[in-house]
Amino acid sequence: MKLIGFNELRNKLAGRGRSSIYRDISLGRLPKPRKLGSRLYWVEEEIDAMISNLAE
Numbered sequence: 001m002k003l004i005g006f007n008e009l010r011n012k013l014a015g016r017g018r019s020s021i022y023r024d025i026s027l028g029r030l031p032k033p034r035k036l037g038s039r040l041y042w043v044e045e046e047i048d049a050m051i052s053n054l055a056e
Helices: 006-012 018-026 044-055
Strands: 034-036 039-043
Touching: 006 018, 006 044, 039 044
Parallel strands: none
Antiparallel strands: 034 039
């Protein structure tokens, strides 16, 4: 399981803005992040699966 930070997440989502990403999380379009210390991380496999589902 590889964790990615916010900037890597933005790169995977074609540079989407912070508010758009957090809105998608609250609406269930993106997986919720995991908190380690004071930082948020996403599981890369979950993000990749979400992107591939959108492409279908």
